[in-house]
Structures are given as structure tokens and as C-alpha cells.
Amino acid sequence: MEILVCVKRVPDTAENEIEVNSDGTDIDRDDLVYSVNEWDNYAVEEAIQIRDNVGGNVTVVSVGDEESEEVIRREMAMGADQGVLLSDDAFNDSDGKGIASILKAEIEKGKYDLIMTGAQADDGAGQVGGMLAAMLDLPYASLVNTIDITDDKKIKVGREVEGGNIEMNEIELPCVLSIQTGINEPRYVGIRGIRKVASVEIPVHGTSDLGLASDAVGEAGANVKKVDYFVPDTGEGAEILEGSTEEIIDKLVEYLKAKGGVK
Amino acid sequence: MAQIYAYIVHKGGVADDTAIELITAAKKIDPDASVSAIVTGSGADLEAVCKDVASTYNEVIKIDNAAITYPNAEIIRGILVNILPGDAVLLLPHDTFGMDLGPGLSIKLESAFVADVVDFEGLDGSNLKIVRQEFSGQVSTHMLCDIGSGAVVNIRPGAFTPDESKSASGEIVDKSSEAGDLAARRTFLETVVAEVGDVDITKSEVLVSIGRGIEDEDNIEIANDLAEALGADVSCSRPIVDSKWLEKSRQVGTSGQTVKPKVYLACGISGSFQHLGGIKGSPFMVAVNKNIKAPIFQVADVGIVEDILEFLPELTEKINDM
Ligand SMILES: Cc1cc2nc3c(=O)[nH]c(=O)nc-3n(C[C@H](O)[C@H](O)[C@H](O)COP(=O)(O)OP(=O)(O)OC[C@H]3O[C@@H](n4cnc5c(N)ncnc54)[C@H](O)[C@@H]3O)c2cc1C
Numbered sequence: 001m002e003i004l005v006c007v008k009r010v011p012d013t014a015e016n017e018i019e020v021n022s023d024g025t026d027i028d029r030d031d032l033v034y035s036v037n038e039w040d041n042y043a044v045e046e047a048i049q050i051r052d053n054v055g056g057n058v059t060v061v062s063v064g065d066e067e068s069e070e071v072i073r074r075e076m077a078m079g080a081d082q083g084v085l086l087s088d089d090a091f092n093d094s095d096g097k098g099i100a101s102i103l104k105a106e107i108e109k110g111k112y113d114l115i116m117t118g119a120q121a122d123d124g125a126g127q128v129g130g131m132l133a134a135m136l137d138l139p140y141a142s143l144v145n146t147i148d149i150t151d152d153k154k155i156k157v158g159r160e161v162e163g164g165n166i167e168m169n170e171i172e173l174p175c176v177l178s179i180q181t182g183i184n185e186p187r188y189v190g191i192r193g194i195r196k197v198a199s200v201e202i203p204v205h206g207t208s209d210l211g212l213a214s215d216a217v218g219e220a221g222a223n224v225k226k227v228d229y230f231v232p233d234t235g236e237g238a239e240i241l242e243g244s245t246e247e248i249i250d251k252l253v254e255y256l257k258a259k260g261g262v263k
Numbered sequence: 264m265a266q267i268y269a270y271i272v273h274k275g276g277v278a279d280d281t282a283i284e285l286i287t288a289a290k291k292i293d294p295d296a297s298v299s300a301i302v303t304g305s306g307a308d309l310e311a312v313c314k315d316v317a318s319t320y321n322e323v324i325k326i327d328n329a330a331i332t333y334p335n336a337e338i339i340r341g342i343l344v345n346i347l348p349g350d351a352v353l354l355l356p357h358d359t360f361g362m363d364l365g366p367g368l369s370i371k372l373e374s375a376f377v378a379d380v381v382d383f384e385g386l387d388g389s390n391l392k393i394v395r396q397e398f399s400g401q402v403s404t405h406m407l408c409d410i411g412s413g414a415v416v417n418i419r420p421g422a423f424t425p426d427e428s429k430s431a432s433g434e435i436v437d438k439s440s441e442a443g444d445l446a447a448r449r450t451f452l453e454t455v456v457a458e459v460g461d462v463d464i465t466k467s468e469v470l471v472s473i474g475r476g477i478e479d480e481d482n483i484e485i486a487n488d489l490a491e492a493l494g495a496d497v498s499c500s501r502p503i504v505d506s507k508w509l510e511k512s513r514q515v516g517t518s519g520q521t522v523k524p525k526v527y528l529a530c531g532i533s534g535s536f537q538h539l540g541g542i543k544g545s546p547f548m549v550a551v552n553k554n555i556k557a558p559i560f561q562v563a564d565v566g567i568v569e570d571i572l573e574f575l576p577e578l579t580e581k582i583n584d585m
Contacts (some may be wrong), residue, residue: 011398013533014475017554018401027402083547094367095584096376119362123397125378130366139337139448142363164457164511164519172448180518182505198299223375223412227392227405229542238550243576248567249581252549255565256493259547260524261469262582263494 001056001149003047004112005080006038006103006132009064009071010122012058024228028187036071039118041078043179045186046147047116048079057081059110063091063102064106065091069202076200078186087208090214095222102217107136113152115176119143129178139171142178264386265413266335266349267296268324270343271316272334276308278315280425283357286319287423288354288416291383292391299324299394300433301346303339305332317433319426325437330445336364337447344371345443348423350413355418358517365417372414373477377406381422386410399535400558418518419536442472460512469495470527472515474538475502475551476531476571485528486576498522500532505530516541534559551575 002103011018015033022028036044047058058080062068065087072083086102094102107115115133117217121124126142129152133140146158146166158166160180171177182201207214215221271278282300291300300320302313305327317323324346331338347353349372355361357379359562369376381393381403389411396403408414453508464470471490477483483497490497497513504514514524517536523544530551533540539562543549548561562564567574 013398013401017556020558022404027398085278096378097370100370123395124399125395127366127376127378128361130363134340134367134370140363140367141449143359156325157364158455159359160453160518161474161523162517164514166455166457168452168455170450170452173446181501185507191340221410223472224377225407227407229397229402229404232403233396234561238438238548238560240555240560240566245569245577248569248574249578252567252578253581253585255547255549256526259526261495261528261547261549262495262585263467 001050001054001114001152002110002112003051003114003116004059004061004110005043005047005075006115006117006128006186007038007044007060007062007071007075008037008118008121009034009062009068010037013057018231020231024230027229033065034071036074037118037121039120039179039181041075042181042183043116043118043187044075044078045184046179047186048115050147050149050159056113059084061103062084062105063087063094063099072202073197073200074189074194076197077189083202085202085204086206086210087204090207090218093219093222093225094217095194095224096125097131097223100128100135101144101221102210102212103132103256104135105211105212106205107132113174117176117178118180119180125136126178129176133176136176139175140177141169141171141175144177145183146181147177147183170225201251264293265298265352265410266348267292267298268347268351268353268356269298269320270353270361271300271302272356273302273304273308273312274360276311278312279573280315281358281418281420283319283425284420284423284425284555285354285356285418286426288380288383288418291423292352293386296438299319301326301343303328303334303342305329313435317435318429318433318440319364319431319433321431321433323433323440326442326443327437327439328445333451334360335447335451336360337449338445340364340368340371341444342442343368345525346438346441347372350411352410352414352416355417357419361417365415369415372413372415373410373435374415375410376415377408378417379419380416382420382463399533401556403535416585421536421540457511460510462513464496464498464515464522465520467496467498467522467524469493470498470515470524471495471528471530472500472532473503473530474500474532477503478572480506480508482572485579488573489579489582492579494554495528501572508585528557529563532559533557534562544559556573558575
């Protein structure tokens with residue numbers, strides 16, 4: 001099975017507090033720790049497991065600047081067979097459709113049975129997988145948390161829906177799936193694993209390699225544009241308990257007693 | 264202004280809560296807009312939903328076909344492409360159905376797409392100003408979306424006030440014959456219902472709920488100890504279940520359980536909308552988080568800015584000493 005997984009390098013929210021920068025044009029990117037988008041990491045793990053079970057190849061592809069190479073390498077250290085970086089200044093400020101167009105161009109250069117994305121990334125939009133499938137005219141399932149490779153024409157996938165119920169579907173290959181967290185337990189990647197792939201060449205493709213018109217991507221091709229970042233005025237919010245830890249605990253215990261929180 | 268359409272999600276003959284939220288969202292885009300509901304499905308369930316929705320929308324477009332008794336997004340996408348005008352603005356709930364349908368539909372309609380919208384701030388020509396959040400609600404953004412050639416806009420459930428006025432007496436228009444080709448390459452097989460666990464957190468009066476801030480599986484003991492002292496149960500956010508540290512039946516949120524306790528202690532939980540979506544009945548909410556900017560402090564009653572790994576054991580000790 002030829003599998004392609006789309007991954008994104010994002011600020012790691014477990015490691016950083018995300019704040020708006022001083023002029024509201026972006027988040028404050030000084031000293032941010034980046035990693036591979038959590039959802040994408042589950043997708044790569046799933047791809048590797050499928051390959052190990054039924055044979056084939058796993059390609060990891062990322063749209064981003066040259067720093068994105070580090071997440072491609074990380075996913076190769078995990079077990080992906082090759083990586084491709086899609087990078088070009090003309091890609092800057094692409095909207096979801098722009099990103100999907102770039103990925104589509106790369107995907108059409110190869111032949112894949114299964115294309116995976118994470119269910120969503122740092123902006124919480126969850127749009128690229130579904131757009132990509134529609135552009136490639138392939139069937140699509142989002143929020144997939146079980147995959148059963150039944151044969152080489154169709155597979156069974158479970159979509160996690162409201163309440164944690166699983167909607168089972170049969171879907172024809174080739175197809176596009178967006179992967180939900182929890183589908184597997186992604187393996188740990190150590191320094192040694194990263195070292196092994198440190199010198200593997202990762203090709204970089206830009207607009208001309210991909211045959212993309214520069215006004216189809218980037219800001220020029222976007223019909224959704226980000227104006228600014230801000231912190232909403234949310235009114236009151238919580239009463240923050242102040243004082244020493246002991247004082248805070250005393251106040252909290254009073255509240256808990258009053259509200260029925262202590263039996 | 265183009266016509267606005269609201270897609271109605273429903274189940275078992277009952278419209279989803281978002282049915283009466285999407286109309287508020289539509290009126291926020293344009294107070295004078297004419298808004299039509301679209302309801303797809305089959306049989307008596309569909310009839311019941313159409314009737315109900317007609318008390319909120321002036322026009323209800325009904326698509327009746329056995330092939331969409333279960334809402335297959337691929338089939339419904341084809342239908343919507345057939346019945347919607349090119350410049351339609353379609354509102355979908357940003358739930359597991361809307362996430363499945365919206366992005367691909369926007370490509371087929373050749374219109375713009377915006378996901379998980381929490382507010383609108385006006386229409387300037389064909390530019391719609393939209394409010395979204397990023398990083399699980401840690402920051403907000405304004406977006407400009409050109410709706411000139413139509414748009415698919417996914418609306419966050421719960422973000423717009425439900426319109427409970429029931430003041431419309433809408434006309435139900437049957438467009439089933441315009442549905443077109445109903446073939447699909449993805450077929451629904453069955454729904455596997457989530458397993459029931461050892462404790463039923465939906466019945467708990469007090470919940471000690473832990474999130475990624477608990478950092479390590481071994482630290483779950485800290486939450487268990489506090490819960491025992493309080494006579495509470497332990498629940499959690501999704502990452503704890505993804506890591507297999509607690510059972511799925513303990514997960515609070517849209518893809519987990521809906522809880523309605525009296526008191527909810529959110530410990531090391533950032534407060535994503537999917538997590539908050541599982542907390543009903545306005546419990547007294549205490550948030551303990553080391554980041555004062557965590558969104559959970561916007562919804563909690565009482566906030567404590569502390570490291571849970573230190574704070575919770577001290578709290579447990581105090582309660583045990585009482
Ligand atoms: C379709 C879909 C469905 C989903 N369904 C659910 C759902 O049902 N339930 C759910 O919970 N999520 C759900 N999610 C995931 C959701 O978007 C968030 O990713 C998740 O809720 C985040 O969990 P968290 O708050 O524990 O982690 P984070 O967002 O990582 O927050 C951890 C918090 O802990 C704080 N912290 C860290 N260390 C400490 C410490 N030592 N002391 C105190 N505070 C600390 C941090 O400041 C941070 O605020 C869903 C996502 C999708 C896409």
C-alpha cells in the first residue's frame with residue numbers, strides 16, 4: 001500500500017503559552033518550542049503500522065518553511081520511508097484551499113492508495129483533508145479512529161462521532177482520511193533515531209516543480225484572509241483566589257462546602 | 264446579500280440544538296437576510312424535524328430519500344451542490360458531521376470555507392468579518408472571508424444564542440426530486456456505541472477532572488486521592504484517554520460524556536470548546552491551572568493559578584484533616 005501523510009510543524013501547546021504579539025499581527029513567536037502537529041503524528045504512526053502489516057511505502061509531506069524539514073525528519077525517524085518538503089515564498093499566507101492545492105499538486109506526481117492528514121492542527125479548522133479529497137475527487141472520511149485494511153479495493157474505517165460512538169464505514173481506495181487522536185499509541189522517537197535520518201536528503205518542491213500558478217496559492221489565491229490576532233474581552237471570568245497556598249485552600253474549602261463539593 | 268441557508272442536523276426525529284443557533288448566526292451576518300433551513304433524511308423522522316424547524320425558519324427545504332436515512336456526507340454533498348445557487352452562504356454546525364461535509368463541499372461549490380466560527384462582526388461589500396479561535400481558544404483571530412461567490416461556514420455549537428421564539432410558520436418545500444445522483448464511494452455500516460465503564464460520571468455530583476497538566480500517568484494517583492477525600496469521581500479531558508491513562512468512559516466532552524455535576528474541578532485543563540461542550544447544568548466550576556491566560560478561567564467561577572501537582576495534594580491533606 002502506497003501511503004502519503006500530510007504533516008504540519010506547529011507551536012507545541014504543551015510546551016508554550018500562546019500569546020498575541022505586541023501589534024496583533026501574529027502570535028508571539030519568540031522562544032516558541034515547535035513540534036509536529038499532534039493529530040499528524042497519530043496519522044504517521046497509523047501509516048507505519050499499516051505498511052508493516054500489508055507492505056508498501058510511507059511518504060511524509062509538509063507545506064512550510066525550511067524549518068519544517070525537522071518534523072519531516074522526525075517522522076522519518078519514526079519509520080516513514082521518505083519525506084518531501086513543499087516550500088516556496090509564494091505559499092505564504094495561503095488559506096486552507098491554497099494548502100490543499102499545493103498538496104494536491106504533489107500527490108498527483110505520485111500514485112497513492114491512502115492519503116492521510118491529521119483531523120486538525122493549530123488553527124483548529126480541520127479543513128485540508130476534506131478539501132484535498134474533493135479536489136482529487138476521492139472519497140473521504142474525517143475523524144477516523146479505527147482502520148481495518150480488508151482488501152486492496154476497499155477498507156473499513158471508524159469515525160469518532162458525538163459521545164465517543166464510532167460510525168463504521170466502508171470506503172473505496174484510493175481515499176483520503178483525516179485521523180483523530182487516540183487511534184494508536186505513537187512510538188517514541190529518540191535522539192538515536194533522529195541521528196539515523198539526519199543526512200537523508202529531503203527534496204524541496206516549489207511552485208514551478210509542482211506546476212502551480214503563483215496566483216492560485218498564497219495570499220493571491222486566498223479568499224479567506226487573517227486580519228489580526230487579539231485577546232477577546234470576555235467580561236468577568238473567574239474570581240481568582242489570591243494569597244498564600246494555605247489561604248487559597250481555606251477559601252476554596254469554604255466554597256466547596258457551600259456548593260456541596262465536600263461530602 | 265445572497266440567500267443564507269442553514270443545514271439542520273437531526274437524530275431520531277429531533278433537531279439538534281444547533282438548529283436554533285444557526286438562525287441567530289445568520290441574522291448576525293445580515294439582520295435582513297432571508298434564511299432557509301435545509302433538512303435531509305427520510306420518512307417520519309424527517310417529517311417531524313421539518314415541522315419543528317418550520318417554527319423557526321420561514322422556508323424549510325426538505326430532501327427525502329432512503330439513501331440518506333443515515334446522513335452520509337458524500338451523498339449529501341452531491342445533493343447540496345445540485346440544489347444550492349452558486350452564491351449561496353451555507354451554515355453548518357462545526358460538529359463531526361459539519362467537519363466531514365463542509366471543507367469538501369466548499370470545493371465542489373467553488374465557494375469560500377471557514378471553520379469553527381464563534382462570531383461575525385459585519386459585512387462590508389462581499390467581505391464578511393469573522394471571529395475564530397486558534398490554539399484551543401488561547402488566542403482569537405479576525406478573518407475576512409470573501410463570500411462573493413458563495414461560502415460554506417461552519418458554526419461552533421453553543422457559540423450563538425439559541426432562538427427559542429418559535430415565531431415563524433415556515434413553508435416546507437419538497438425538493439427531493441432535485442437531489443440528483445445518490446451514489447457514494449463511502450457507505451455507512453453501523454454505529455458502535457461507546458462502552459460503559461466502571462463508573463458512570465454522568466451521574467456524579469462532584470468531579471475532579473484532570474487534563475494534560477497532570478503530565479504523567481503516575482500522577483493520576485493525586486487526583487484519585489483528592490476525589491476520595493471529597494467523595495467525588497475522577498473524570499478527564501481527551502488527551503488523558505488518548506494516552507490510555509484512563510478509560511474512555513471517563514472523558515468529558517463532545518466526543519465523550521456529557522456530565523451535569525454540582526461541582527466541577529478542572530485541574531490542568533485548558534478549556535477547549537470540545538471539553539466544555541460536555542459540561543451541562545452550570546455546575547460550580549473551579550479551575551486550577553498554572554497559566555493565568557488559560558481559557559478555562561473565562562468560564563470557571565473560581566480560579567486558582569497554581570501547579571496542580573503541588574496544589575492538589577495539599578488540598579487533599581487539608582480536607583482529610585477536617
Ligand atoms: C472532533 C474533536 C473532538 C474532541 N472531543 C474532545 C472531548 O470530548 N473532550 C476533550 O477534553 N477534548 C476533546 N477534543 C480535544 C480538544 O480540542 C483539546 O485538545 C483537549 O480538550 C485539550 O485537553 P487539555 O485541556 O487537557 O490539554 P491542553 O489544552 O494541553 O491543556 C493543558 C492545560 O494544563 C495546564 N497545565 C500544564 N501543566 C500544569 C500543571 N503542572 N499545573 C497546572 N496546570 C498545568 C496548561 O496551562 C494548559 O492550560 C476534541 C477535539 C476534536 C478535534
